[in-house]
Amino acid sequence: MDADAGRVVPHDAAPLFCSGGGCTAKLGPRALSAVLAKLPRPTDENLLVGFDSSDDAAVIRLTDDLAVVHTLDFFPPVVADPYTFGRIAAANALSDVWAMGGRVSTALNIVAFPEDGDLNQLGTILAGGSERVAAAGASLAGGHSITGDGVLYGLSVTGTVHPGRLWRNDTPRPGDALVLTKPLGVGIACAAHRLDAAPAGVYEAAVESMVELNLRAAELLADADVHAVTDVTGFGLAGHLLEMLGEHHSAVVDTLTLPLLPGVKHLAEEFFLTAAAQRNRAHAEAHGTRFDHVPFGVQEVLFDAQTSGGLLVALPRADADAYVAALAAERAASGNALPVAIIGTIAARAADAILVR
Amino acid sequence: MTTLDMTGKACPIPVIETKRLLAASAPGTSVEVVVDNPTAVENLAKFAEQRGYTFSRGEQAPGAFRVVLTSGDADTTAPAASGPRRTVVAVSSRTMGEGDERLGATLLKGFLYALTEAPAWPEVVLFYNGGAHLTTEGSESLEDLRKLEAGGVEVLTCGTCLNHYGLSEKLAVGGVTNMYTIVETMLAASHVVKP
Numbered sequence: 351m352d353a354d355a356g357r358v359v360p361h362d363a364a365p366l367f368c369s370g371g372g373c374t375a376k377l378g379p380r381a382l383s384a385v386l387a388k389l390p391r392p393t394d395e396n397l398l399v400g401f402d403s404s405d406d407a408a409v410i411r412l413t414d415d416l417a418v419v420h421t422l423d424f425f426p427p428v429v430a431d432p433y434t435f436g437r438i439a440a441a442n443a444l445s446d447v448w449a450m451g452g453r454v455s456t457a458l459n460i461v462a463f464p465e466d467g468d469l470n471q472l473g474t475i476l477a478g479g480s481e482r483v484a485a486a487g488a489s490l491a492g493g494h495s496i497t498g499d500g501v502l503y504g505l506s507v508t509g510t511v512h513p514g515r516l517w518r519n520d521t522p523r524p525g526d527a528l529v530l531t532k533p534l535g536v537g538i539a540c541a542a543h544r545l546d547a548a549p550a551g552v553y554e555a556a557v558e559s560m561v562e563l564n565l566r567a568a569e570l571l572a573d574a575d576v577h578a579v580t581d582v583t584g585f586g587l588a589g590h591l592l593e594m595l596g597e598h599h600s601a602v603v604d605t606l607t608l609p610l611l612p613g614v615k616h617l618a619e620e621f622f623l624t625a626a627a628q629r630n631r632a633h634a635e636a637h638g639t640r641f642d643h644v645p646f647g648v649q650e651v652l653f654d655a656q657t658s659g660g661l662l663v664a665l666p667r668a669d670a671d672a673y674v675a676a677l678a679a680e681r682a683a684s685g686n687a688l689p690v691a692i693i694g695t696i697a698a699r700a701a702d703a704i705l706v707r
Numbered sequence: 708m709t710t711l712d713m714t715g716k717a718c719p720i721p722v723i724e725t726k727r728l729l730a731a732s733a734p735g736t737s738v739e740v741v742v743d744n745p746t747a748v749e750n751l752a753k754f755a756e757q758r759g760y761t762f763s764r765g766e767q768a769p770g771a772f773r774v775v776l777t778s779g780d781a782d783t784t785a786p787a788a789s790g791p792r793r794t795v796v797a798v799s800s801r802t803m804g805e806g807d808e809r810l811g812a813t814l815l816k817g818f819l820y821a822l823t824e825a826p827a828w829p830e831v832v833l834f835y836n837g838g839a840h841l842t843t844e845g846s847e848s849l850e851d852l853r854k855l856e857a858g859g860v861e862v863l864t865c866g867t868c869l870n871h872y873g874l875s876e877k878l879a880v881g882g883v884t885n886m887y888t889i890v891e892t893m894l895a896a897s898h899v900v901k902p
Contacts, residue, residue: 541719602875606867606886621726621754625718625746632749643888646757667873695875707866707885 363474365430372428372657376584406446421446424504436478442658447509448568449581451517459493462502519580522664526696531567532660535614542622552613560658574669582659588634600700609689618650626655638703714743737777794829795896798838835865844877
């Protein structure tokens with residue numbers, strides 16, 4: 351439960367310089383796969399998930415009923431408020447464990463901070479991160495800090511999972527419904543906010559979404575026949591969906607049901623678009639993403655890099671209906687207005703990897 | 708020609724500054740923009756394409772990519788004059804009219820048959836909500852709709868509706884459409900017929 355997710359905790363730390371951080375700072379998928387392809391592959395047979403499958407976290411089996419989930423994530427400030435930045439960075443880093451079906455255990459801070467920087471600012475970032483780690487039920491157990499030209503913050507998170515109940519990101523089945531648990535458009539909203547062009551409420555809605563933990567969205571999947579899960583971050587919905595589909599599946603995405611932050615379609619039409627989104631578009635279009643009469647502004651939302659985005663889940667339709675109803679009801683009961691929706695379906699590989707209509 | 712030096716500026720600033728400058732200038736104004744990375748060039752090209760502006764690439768040196776955008780002439784967005792008659796039939800349920808459901812289903816089947824016999828056919832027949840049952844396996848109107856389609860009538864069913872009723876794999880005639888196309892089609896119609 352995350353009823354106070356949008357709250358602002360008073361502090362006197364100075365605002366952070368923020369030029370387009372968060373997951374927009376992620377290297378493009380094309381650049382990344384070229385580099386990773388050159389590394390030797392690990393051979394430990396207990397390594398259930400490594401980087402060859404582009405999954406959210408690494409998973410190593412310790413015993414037949416216990417595996418450890420490792421992940422780390424850090425980035426430059428995505429918002430100017432240091433406390434909020436800390437919360438967002440932590441919510442984003444923790445999410446990878448939940449996207450694997452795991453429970454979070456411990457987290458370690460990763461920090462770069464200017465040598466002559468204001469330590470009150472750093473303390474406020476760490477307080478924000480610590481608040482989210484505690485809300486996730488994990489223990490903040492240390493970290494590593496270096497001096498750097500700019501601010502970077504994130505977490506290395508360790509969790510556990512039963513090896514038989516691991517959710518991979520690339521194993522959907524034809525006929526599955528696709529569920530998205532947070533609205534899209536935080537990259538567009540933040541870009542417009544930085545240029546003082548976001549209408550009232552748009553940025554606040556983006557922050558509310560980014561600080562929301564994916565904890566309950568994952569826990570409520572416990573009884574469902576889950577086939578594939580990932581979280582939507584820097585590669586945008588289209589990029590992460592392409593990873594899920596691999597070579598053997600296709601998806602149809604329905605723009606009518608796609609949850610969007612308020613105002614972002616219009617802001618996209620006004621070109622508050624990041625470089626990351628353009629890299630994501632180039633990658634997705636080169637890998638078979640086609641739009642059937644979808645307006646430009648909505649197209650861009652599918653490529654928008656999300657920081658601390660929602661879970662993208664492939665599961666049978668009946669399970670998806672029950673899951674969406676349960677998550678929506680729980681959120682409504684705690685005054686949380688974040689949308690969750692079935693956004694499309696999985697099919698066997700067709701001409702297009704992703705058809706958006 | 709004005710030059711905007713946008714080197715050192717992260718996206719979306721180069722596009723936003725270009726947009727502001729052209730919006731404040733007379734139609735047909737050209738602006739040269741200098742950016743320091745190829746992604747910014749792609750974003751400017753995308754912006755020009757969306758706005759219908761002319762776009763050309765100049766000198767492409769490392770760290771200084773030059774492009775030129777020229778805004779369109781005025782009056783390119785004037786609404787089209789009233790065009791030819793364009794009829795759209797919109798089928799929004801599995802029955803025709805309200806009352807007895809079996810009667811309503813019989814009436815709708817009869818309407819679609821009579822449509823094939825009408826002297827002038829519509830340009831488009833749209834099916835949404837319960838109407839999705841008419842274009843999918845098990846519908847008794849498939850033959851009539853195929854006849855219309857073969858005669859050049861566009862037969863379109865709402866994809867969200869097919870999905871909702873679990874009919875996505877069962878579409879038997881025509882294509883799938885979305886709400887943007889439905890709105891566009893209805894707005895462009897000279898009249899919409901709802902059985």
